[in-house]
Amino acid sequence: PIAVEAVDLVKVYGAGENAVHALRNVNVTFERGKFTAIMGPSGSGKSTLMHTLAGLDSATSGHILLDGADITTMNDKQLTLLRRHKIGFIFQSFNLLPMFTAEQNILMPLTLAGQKPDRKWFDMLVDTLGLRERLGHRPNELSGGQQQRVAIARALISKPSVVFADEPTGNLDSVSSAEVLSFLKRSVKELGQTIIMVTHDAVAASYADRAIVFADGQIVADVDHPSADQMS
Ligand code: ADP
Numbered sequence: 644p645i646a647v648e649a650v651d652l653v654k655v656y657g658a659g660e661n662a663v664h665a666l667r668n669v670n671v672t673f674e675r676g677k678f679t680a681i682m683g684p685s686g687s688g689k690s691t692l693m694h695t696l697a698g699l700d701s702a703t704s705g706h707i708l709l710d711g712a713d714i715t716t717m718n719d720k721q722l723t724l725l726r727r728h729k730i731g732f733i734f735q736s737f738n739l740l741p742m743f744t745a746e747q748n749i750l751m752p753l754t755l756a757g758q759k760p761d762r763k764w765f766d767m768l769v770d771t772l773g774l775r776e777r778l779g780h781r782p783n784e785l786s787g788g789q790q791q792r793v794a795i796a797r798a799l800i801s802k803p804s805v806v807f808a809d810e811p812t813g814n815l816d817s818v819s820s821a822e823v824l825s826f827l828k829r830s831v832k833e834l835g836q837t838i839i840m841v842t843h844d845a846v847a848a849s850y851a852d853r854a855i856v857f858a859d860g861q862i863v864a865d866v867d868h869p870s871a872d873q874m875s
């Protein structure tokens with residue numbers, strides 16, 4: 644089954660002679676339960692693709708199907724609900740709230756939506772991510788790898804079907820990166836998550852089931868079971 648599909652996706656920023664063609668007719672499908680890396684040089688359109696697929700940014704033309712529903716025809720209210728229930732985000736800079744504990748940060752999406760956590764799911768995430776002993780700590784008392792694992796738990800707490808990760812290991816050392824990537828890989832297998840990750844790092848991409856390479860707003864390569872050698 645297909646989790647996310649882009650059909651003839653075009654994104655143009657600006658107009659006239661200042662127009663930037665960030666996505667040039669992109670066609671791609673992401674299967675459920677797969678971990679895909681998106682690579683390519685800076686400015687090639689990776690972030691734009693993530694933002695439009697996630698409904699954070701509107702497309703100029705084309706369609707995006709998320710679990711079969713066309714998000715390009717949704718209004719703001721529908722998009723907000725979709726982001727809340729179906730999509731998780733992991734950012735390079737973690738984006739944790741400094742005044743709150745790890746536990747409060749993890750539960751924040753549910754708190755904001757006025758929802759009660761599924762305690763079993765919370766416990767499973769916390770234990771799988773090795774955060775049990777850190778729940779009462781604030782972000783500045785955690786290492787970078789721990790902060791990113793808190794951010795991952797926060798992205799997964801509402802059981803989204805699709806998780807978007809923008810350079811999730813960009814601020815981490817190689818040991819913490821390996822921890823985070825192993826978890827993402829396992830999450831795909833054990834929890835059935837679909838993960839789409841932008842990365843500059845060939846080693847990070849080698850954890851994915853598939854790597855898509857972007858250049859100048861288009862897909863120029865699509866590789867199954869990428870190796871680090873192949874991607875660098
Ligand atoms: P990448 O993530 O691969 O670095 P981006 O998607 O950020 O690439 O950018 C693709 C192109 O679109 C670049 O030329 C960038 O400068 C341009 N771009 C991105 N966002 C905007 C924006 N909000 N306004 C104008 N141009 C933008």
Ligand code: ADP
Nearest residue numbers: 656663685686689690691694700735809810841
């Ligand atoms: P990254 O590639 O790490 O995501 P960027 O520097 O490409 O970071 O983009 C950071 C933010 O700035 C994004 O939200 C993007 O849409 C916006 N952006 C990128 N290029 C431009 C641009 N030329 N004009 C305006 N906004 C831009």
